[in-house]
Amino acid sequence: MKNTLFRSAAAMAVVIPSLLMAGHSQAEDLSAAEAFYDGNTINWIVPYSPGGGYDEYSRLIIPYFEKYTGASVRLQNNPGAGGMRGANDIYRAPKDGLTVGIVNGSALVTNQLAGIEGAVYQFEKYGFLGRVVADQRVLAVSTRGDFETIEEMVESNSTFKVGATGLGGSTYVDALVAGELFDLNQDIIHGFDSSSVIRQAMLRRDIVGMWGSYGSAIQDVEDGMQKIVLQSGQERTAAIPDAPTVLELAERMNLGADKMAVLRAWQGLNDVGRPVVTPPGVAADRLTFLQRAFEQALNDPEFVAKAENAGRDLSFVNGERMAEIATDAAVMPEAAKAFFIEAVSGGI
CATH class of the missing domain: 3.40.190.10 (Periplasmic binding protein-like II)
Incomplete structure (x- = not known):
């Protein structure tokens, strides 16, 4: 198979675990969540300044996230501390399901391992909507x-x-x-x-x-x-x-x-990529609704085409799989773990 940075919509349909195509059943009745989001406003946090990749991915995704949630989405750039400020803002946001954000997953994992001052989050406790891309x-x-x-x-x-x-x-x-x-x-x-x-x-x-x-x-x-x-x-x-x-x-x-x-x-760590997350503790029906809307947005043919035209790679995985990837990244040989702890904390 030809190795390319961009996966077409057809290829993605084969490799992506999908709530829609895999018949993923949900016990929760999502009608209340759908009614909650219809006409409401979601705050989407980008932990970096405008113009970078995280910002551009977000601006590509947001119109389609609005389409499938029925909500308005307001983008907010919260740069600082190598992305930790925005990640902390997401983690500490109200648990009402009205705050989401795109984060640098690998950096958050290494900062947490190293106990970097200012990292108030526990990465595995975020609510995961899914991963946009695993960065090359x-x-x-x-x-x-x-x-x-x-x-x-x-x-x-x-x-x-x-x-x-x-x-x-x-x-x-x-x-x-x-x-x-x-x-x-x-x-x-x-x-x-x-x-x-x-x-x-x-x-x-x-x-x-x-x-x-x-x-x-x-x-x-x-x-x-x-x-x-x-x-x-x-x-x-x-x-x-x-x-x-x-x-x-x-x-x-x-x-x-x-x-x-x-x-x-x-x-x-690179496989963790760029997930979109919520604060921990969002109600199950609202998180499930957001996961479904996010998956629909990332699989929307018009969005896929726009991402391709913009030269933006996509390697989506759903929220459940993203949570597994995040956990796996934190489990590494002790020698490697010790290296990353020392490196990120400035000991190297």
Whole structure:
């Protein structure tokens, strides 16, 4: 099967566990929930600034979420602390089912493992509507910089700077893990408000590159401003044929067992991707109604076409499966767990 970043609507119908197509039965009578949401207002929190991938995904989804909930949806950008501020706001919101949000799942899991100050949530206790996408993570460098390949970065004797958002955010964790696995001579400059601000620093040549999702990097790559030199996953995607995978690089460098355990845990965290969640404790009928509406929205043919036209990857899973993925990500070999705890807490 051809390996592509984007899954068509037809392909998704085969691989997605679906409440609609799998005949998922619900004991709850959803008529009361449907009446509750009809004409009501849902607050949709994005834990990053406008213009980034989380914001763009949300703006694509919201019209269809409105279509299937019957509610109006108000988008609210709550950036800060590498996405934790917005995640905390969702977690602490009223449990009436009128607050949802898209979050950086892998970063939230690692922050929780490390006990990062300010992480008031327990990730597994969110209500999960489902996952939008499991990010294809990439290391992109500025075409105005000094590097054209990951090999040049590995072999560099001079220290170079890599940008990241808040301590514990995915851009930070990816950079830190890659640096430790592949012995990169790098300084991670964290604290940028968003990925778009990091890209501006790359244009100024203040930093050489950054980790992020392929969807967030693609426009700058197409514009000739960035080049992808490394990608997550076990196989190169068709969209990025010239950049090796982290597994390729690991095998080439003959990493030991401990580092390979960390690499596999890193990959598992990436599978958590970008879920849409509610606060814990939302009534079962309302959560089920929102899960159903979210699944209908993500499978709407018009939405799928718009996502494809926007170059936005989709790898949807439903709320039940997303909860399982989140739990699995937190279970890792002790050596890998200890590494992530030390890394995210700033010990590395």
